[in-house]
Every structure is written in C-alpha cells, then in structure tokens.
Amino acid sequence: MSQPSEQPRLSPQFCFSFGTVRDFLRLSRASIDDSITQNLNALVTPARTGFDPNSTSRRTPRSFTEQIDPEACQKFKDEVLFPSWKARADVLSYCGIVATSPDPSDPEAAVIALETQKNRERIVDERLDPYSGRFFPREPRTQSLALLMRQERAVENIVRNRTWDVIQGRCGASGQSWQDAMGDWEAQKYK
Structure with missing residues (x-):
C-alpha cells in the first residue's frame, strides 16, 4: 500500500x-x-482462489467492475x-x-516603494507619447503567493x-x- x-x-x-x-x-x-x-488495484488480491492455468490460454480484458x-x-x-x-x-x-x-521581510519592498514613488513624480504627456502613462509595478511576494x-x-x-x-x-x-x-x-x- x-x-x-x-x-x-x-x-x-x-x-x-x-x-x-x-x-x-x-x-x-x-x-x-x-x-x-x-x-x-494493489488492494485486490488476484490469486485468492489459486492460479488457473486456463486463464493464460485466452486473452480477455480484465474487468475493473469487481x-x-x-x-x-x-x-x-x-x-x-x-x-x-x-x-x-x-x-x-x-x-x-x-x-x-x-x-516585513520582503527583500523587494524597498524597490517596490521606490518605483511607486518615482511613478507618482513622473510627468506624463500622453499627447507626445501615448505609452508614457503605462506603469507596471512589481508585485509584492505576498500577492504572488x-x-x-x-x-x-x-x-x-x-x-x-x-x-x-x-x-x-x-x-x-x-x-x-x-x-x-x-x-x-x-x-x-x-x-
């Protein structure tokens, strides 16, 4: 077992x-x-009644309905x-x-806080660059977990x-x- x-x-x-x-x-x-x-399958004892030599003379699929x-x-x-x-x-x-x-022991916590602060200070002019408003912050490891x-x-x-x-x-x-x-x-x- x-x-x-x-x-x-x-x-x-x-x-x-x-x-x-x-x-x-x-x-x-x-x-x-x-x-x-x-x-x-390991719980089933296949040779309860002993080995039957006739069982090898023909090929029949084993039924798992037992x-x-x-x-x-x-x-x-x-x-x-x-x-x-x-x-x-x-x-x-x-x-x-x-x-x-x-x-409190997240090794990335300081980096995440710094990135978030930098994002707040950014000046975004989407007329000049429509992609400048994108910001993908790192997730804390607790969110990943x-x-x-x-x-x-x-x-x-x-x-x-x-x-x-x-x-x-x-x-x-x-x-x-x-x-x-x-x-x-x-x-x-x-x-």
Whole structure:
C-alpha cells in the first residue's frame, strides 16, 4: 500500500519558496491521486482462489467492475488518502495565511516603494507619447503567493473530485461527497 504524503515543516520561508511548495503538492498528488487506479488495484488480491492455468490460454480484458473489499478500501482512505489530503490542505491553508499577512521581510519592498514613488513624480504627456502613462509595478511576494494558493486550491479541488469518483466506482458508491467523508474522518481522528 502507498504511504501517505509527509507534511513538510511549515514556515513562511517554505511558502515563499514557490518551487518547493509546487514540488510538494505535485509529488503528493502523483504518488496518491494520479496513481489512484494502481493504488486501488494493489488492494485486490488476484490469486485468492489459486492460479488457473486456463486463464493464460485466452486473452480477455480484465474487468475493473469487481468491487474491492470495503474494509481494504476504508483502510486505504483512512491511512493513506485522507492523511495525504490533510497534509496538502494544511500546506495550502498555512501558506494562504502567510499570503494575507504583512511581510516585513520582503527583500523587494524597498524597490517596490521606490518605483511607486518615482511613478507618482513622473510627468506624463500622453499627447507626445501615448505609452508614457503605462506603469507596471512589481508585485509584492505576498500577492504572488496568494495567486499561487488560489491556483493550487482550484487544482486540488479538481484532483480530489476525480480521485473520489474513481474510489466511488471501485469501492462502492457511498453517496457521500469527498468533503463529507473527509470531515467524518477528521472528526473521528481528532476527537
């Protein structure tokens, strides 16, 4: 069985390292969600009744309509899927808070302030140069982080919906949304 994604040590430096955040999310999704079919196939014991030599005499496509043992599915969700989702949700939540907090240690803050001040002092005559009124200020890194978090939350939602659809198909549809199932798991785990 796959191992759940291990949550990294959360700090503002981790969040502002956009590549590190993306790598963590990408690797976690790849090991659990992107390979959900393989992870679920690993829960099926193919040789329950023993090997049948006649099974190799003809070629038939394998049917994935076979339901997986409900206990094995629940164990996979409780021990691998939901902890991985929680680790990613914690990273997205923490970095979202960092993105909305003031950033006194922004190395570009002085440059941004200087550019903004210079822009206010500029004299613009658009009759002489229609493009002279353009000013493209640098974004503070908190705004860039906020944009990244919005994008990653949208990706996370899509990935979870897709994963949950596969789980519902292979483990038996419970009629429960992934949000409700995750909420139930968290309530059970963090009583």
